[in-house]
Each structure stands twice: as C-alpha cells, then as structure tokens.
Amino acid sequence: MPHDTRTAKPHALLAAFGLALAITAMPASAADLPGTGIKVAAAKSNIAEENFQTEIVMEGLKRLGYDVQPILEVDIPTAHLAVANGDATFFPVHWDPLQNDFYENSGGDAKLWRDNTFVKNSLQGYLIDKKTADEYGITNIEQLKDPKIAALFDTDGDGKANMTGCNPGWGCERIIEHHLDAYGLRDWISHDQGSYTALMADTMTRYKQGKPILYYTWTPFWISNVLKPGKDVVFLEVPFSSQPEDQKEQNTKLPNGKDYGWLVNTQRIVANRDFIEKNPAAKTFFEEVAIPIADINAQNQAMEDGAKSPADVEKHVKGWIKAHEKEFDQWVNDALAAAR
Secondary structure, three states, X not given: OOOOOOOOOHHHHHHXXXXXXXXXXXXOOXXXXXXXXXXXXXXXXXXXXXXXXXXXXXXXXXXXXXXXXXXXXXXXXXHHHHHHHOOOOEEEEEEEOOOHHHHHHOOHHHOEEOOOOOEEEXXXXXXXXXXXXXXXXXXXXXXXXXXXXXXXXXXXXXOOEEEEOOOOOOOHHHHHHHHHHHOOOOOOEEEEOOOHHHHHHHHHXXXXXXXXXXXXXXXXXXXXXXOOEOOOEEEOEOOOOOOOHHHOOOOOEOOOOOEOXXXXXXXXXXXXXXXXXXXXXXHHHHHHOOOOHHHHHHHHHHHHXXXXXXXXXXXXXXXXXXXXXXXXHHHHHHHHHHHO
C-alpha cells in the first residue's frame, strides 16, 4: 500500500480525534478577511465518512471569513452539476480519474476547477478473506471461472460468486461492470448492489462466521482498518489491465508489479470556476490543503467504533486541525496573502 510520510501513528490520530480542542483565533478582524459577505456551500454524497474531510475544508474557509452554508447532500453526479451551476461552491471528494465522466458531463474545465491534490493514493480493488485465499491458492479474480471456486462465495445458491459491489451512481460500478465483461466473469460473479453499508454488514457477518467473502472496497475507508489487507484479507489481481473506453490506454499495474485492475486515484476539490477566478484566497487554500490517507482511515474507524454523531465528527475535525496546527495555519496565511 502507498505510504505517506506525513502520516502520524494511528493511535496518536485516534487520541487527537477524541479531543475537543480550541481552534486558533482568526487573524485580524472579520471585516478584513477576503471571504467576508460571500456565501459558500459544499456538496457531498450521503457517505457519512466523507463529512470529516469536507468539514476540514469548511473550517479553512471560515477562517478566511466566508459565510459557510450547510452541506448540500446529493448523489455524486448531481454534486458535480450543482458545483458547475453554482448551486454549490465546491465538492471536496472528487475521484480523479474514476469520476472524470461526471466532471466532463458537468461542463469540464469551462465550468469547473480541480487543480489541487487533496488526498493522494486512493486505492480500490477486489478482496477475499485470507483464509480462503491460502486454502485454495486464489490470487487472481479469473480463478473464479472455476465453478468450485465460484461456489465458495455463493450466498444465494445459484452457483455464482456473490460480490459486494458498488452503489449505482458512485462511478465505481462502471469499472466493475466493465471488468465482468472484459475478463469473462459475468457467468461466474454476481455484482451485488444496493446499500453498500448494508451489504458490507452482511459481508462482515459472514467473515466473523468463518465463511468466505468477496467484496469491492476503496481507501480511505474504515473497511480496510477492520479487515486489514495482507492479514485478514487479500487483494485479487486481474489477468490484464482493462478500463472503459475513455481510459482504455491507461495501465493499472502498480510499481510493485501487482495489478488489481484499478487506477490509483487522487481525490481533488472540485470548485465552481467562476468562484475560483474571483476568490484567490479560496483558490490558494484549495491548492494547499491536504489530508494523509491514514488520517481519514483512522477517523472513519472511530466512526465505525461508535463516535459518529455530528458532535463527534466536529471533535475529530478540531482535533485533526490542532494536531496539524502549523500546517493548517500556513495554508490559511498563504490564502490570506493571495487575496492581498
């Protein structure tokens, strides 16, 4: 897995998330701040685990004087359209290249801006439990073409492996459906869709019962903190790189030689281009703010462990900012300087 040298130890992160710490006072008077009198709003999906990074960005904008409105919760394609049309100001969890279609279909660079790196090295892939992988020597998803192997993961009795998949509208479902055809797996794997959270709860139950599991997931997300790749579960490789038409020339093989079938993504803040051109302070903050992926994993784990109320998430946000106070203050100060 990629390593981010900025990442603190998980136990230290979780300790920080449990603290309700005071935010550093705003510089100068509110009237001197570049965002004074300007309303901004974030759009995001209904994935609760994305509130953390969204609210960190919102806090930065508050420090710059912007009038931050409540989050607009919509599906992912609509979030891109809302930002393009000015119904929202920014969408902070755009996956590049996974969600490039949503970006282009919403007006692309003419209406939107994403020249930043918010979260690096977001991975995706197909995983099975390590116990089954070791017992049957399963390393590649193509092995599920063997009826005996597919039957191990059959939960509804039709002889096909049941794979916990991706919600329609997230973007990842398009890659999974492409893979089922490209690798000739449609007769051997059922792509189970619906509520990812509910489906993964069932998958977790099966794992605790010692039964084989097959699922798609991504990082940052709490799943990989509970089912640790290499220890509890293993990534399945694919027989060859294959992506949909708009990405067909891209190779998914990682530097370590492994090919899990998915391009490594960068999470970017997508913002309304007109807003960016008129607000150099916000633009600079968006360009500089960055969160290590392990910090998001740790916060998501805290939510999974029960600390998931709005008040809990607010504590996590304040704790993270306090733990990264020097960096955060620099991002804000650079943004203030850009507006002068």
